[in-house]
Amino acid sequence: MQKVVNHRDLDDRSLASAFRNGDEMAFEELVRRYHRQVANIIYLTLGSRKDVEDLAQDVFVRVHGSLRRVSVETTLFSWIYRIAVNIAIDEVRRRKIRKIVSMDFLAEPGGTQYEPRDPGRASDRVLAGEKREQILAALQRLSPAHRAALVLREYEDLSYAEIAETLGISEQAVKSRIFRAREEMKRLLKDYFRERT
Amino acid sequence: MTHRTVRRLVSERMDGEGDHSMDHLIREHLECCAECKAYEAEITALRSELRSVESVEPGPLFITAVLRKTRIAQEEYILWSPVELVARRFVTGLAAAVLLFVSLAMITQPEEPVVIEPYLSGEQSDSTSASLLAREVISKDDLLLAAASRR
Numbered sequence: 001m002q003k004v005v006n007h008r009d010l011d012d013r014s015l016a017s018a019f020r021n022g023d024e025m026a027f028e029e030l031v032r033r034y035h036r037q038v039a040n041i042i043y044l045t046l047g048s049r050k051d052v053e054d055l056a057q058d059v060f061v062r063v064h065g066s067l068r069r070v071s072v073e074t075t076l077f078s079w080i081y082r083i084a085v086n087i088a089i090d091e092v093r094r095r096k097i098r099k100i101v102s103m104d105f106l107a108e109p110g111g112t113q114y115e116p117r118d119p120g121r122a123s124d125r126v127l128a129g130e131k132r133e134q135i136l137a138a139l140q141r142l143s144p145a146h147r148a149a150l151v152l153r154e155y156e157d158l159s160y161a162e163i164a165e166t167l168g169i170s171e172q173a174v175k176s177r178i179f180r181a182r183e184e185m186k187r188l189l190k191d192y193f194r195e196r197t
Numbered sequence: 198m199t200h201r202t203v204r205r206l207v208s209e210r211m212d213g214e215g216d217h218s219m220d221h222l223i224r225e226h227l228e229c230c231a232e233c234k235a236y237e238a239e240i241t242a243l244r245s246e247l248r249s250v251e252s253v254e255p256g257p258l259f260i261t262a263v264l265r266k267t268r269i270a271q272e273e274y275i276l277w278s279p280v281e282l283v284a285r286r287f288v289t290g291l292a293a294a295v296l297l298f299v300s301l302a303m304i305t306q307p308e309e310p311v312v313i314e315p316y317l318s319g320e321q322s323d324s325t326s327a328s329l330l331a332r333e334v335i336s337k338d339d340l341l342l343a344a345a346s347r348r
Contacts, residue, residue: 031263035255043253053255057263064267065274132250153212154247160214179208186239193242
């Protein structure tokens with residue numbers, strides 16, 4: 001009798017190994033496990049919800065295509081995050097999104113495929129939307145390298161070692177990038193904080 | 198410790214990173230430096246605001262869409278990989294053939310023999326040797342030696 005495997009109980013390494021042995025359900029579990037994080041990395045790096053879902057799908061298509069062929073030296077999640085960061089940064093460069101980011105925000109509020117996790121009341125939503133726009137706009141003004149490090153730290157809660165592994169840089173460089181990114185964010189959001197206090 | 202060093206360390210401590218051997222120095226600095234204390238408060242507020250930005254939730258059909266895309270990509274790979282393999286081999290073979298042809302052409306090309314008779318007979322064989330001789334920069338003997346040792 002064939003043994004029934006509960007993929008949810010498997011760790012990443014076992015899932016990758018099962019997938020390499022032809023178990024497509026293992027890949028499905030990987031997608032289930034990381035799709036939110038991947039979508040968020042792309043969303044925060046782009047600063048816009050437009051195309052987030054398509055790009056996140058592309059990340060997993062690339063993972064699917066590569067995982068059987070390449071040996072992943074790092075932890076699996078940092079490898080997936082690296083693909084997500086690279087795809088997002090490529091997209092930013094391709095569109096030169098910095099120049100059009102304000103227009104993206106104007107076009108955005110309707111027709112998105114996403115819902116906030118906790119929509120709350122209408123007035124709260126307006127405030128949250130305003131805050132989100134200002135913070136995302138500031139994030140977009142960081143360099144892609146600083147932005148990626150900050151997003152991985154603040155939104156994915158990765159340690160410096162994990163960020164270093166994901167971005168393929170030293171821990172010292174991570175420290176420096178996060179420090180500089182915060183300095184820059186503080187400067188960019190000076191007015192925002194002044195309004196709040 | 199400079200203000201910048203303290204601020205760097207404050208940033209690291211907030212992330213729970215770095216060694217804590219200098220914690221007491223940082224505390225002492227923060228107690229007597231209003232600017233760095235304000236920096237700490239600002240960074241704390243910034244982190245809190247950053248983390249409060251709502252995250253996105255991919256649609257319910259996301260996983261299905263990914264699986265469909267991977268299936269299509271796999272089918273395309275299966276369909277095109279033999280063609281790609283043949284094309285790669287063809288291009289590699291073609292490049293190797295061109296290289297071989299060029300190498301053979303270079304090897305088999307007859308080299309122009311050095312004709313030393315005009316030098317031996319004292320004739321000036323080309324304009325360079327003529328001008329050198331005319332200006333007495335070089336003697337006939339040197340010219341003959343150079344011609345004889347060219348090969």
